[in-house]
Amino acid sequence: VPNQGTTAQQDKEIEGLIRSKLAKSKIGKDGFTVRVQGGVAYWEGATSVVQHKGSATRMAKTAGAKRVVNGIKVSDSAKQAVSANLQQGRRRVQVIRGDTRGDTR
DSSP: OOOOSOOHHHHHHHHHHHHHHHHHSGGGGGOOEEEEETTEEEEEEEESOHHHHHHHHHHHHHTTOSEEEEEEEEOHHHHHHHHHHHHHHHHHHHHHHHHHHHHHO
């Protein structure tokens, strides 16, 4: 593996920082694992909250990872809930827009 500009010591420091952020975070209880090699953070685990996957990526980047390989799996039920919420949100926006147009005439 070609070195991408970080030493083993730097990788350990980045990994330690990610782990300390993880311990203090809401996503910490999901039980994700992370390792850093060559400045790249590799996430593994599973969650039932879609947003936690993105949070893990941001956490690694703010801790100094050059790149993030996010292998966290999101449960099907969580994906379905998000899809349902999006559909509901779209309907709500259409109703609100319709009401506003009606009021201005």
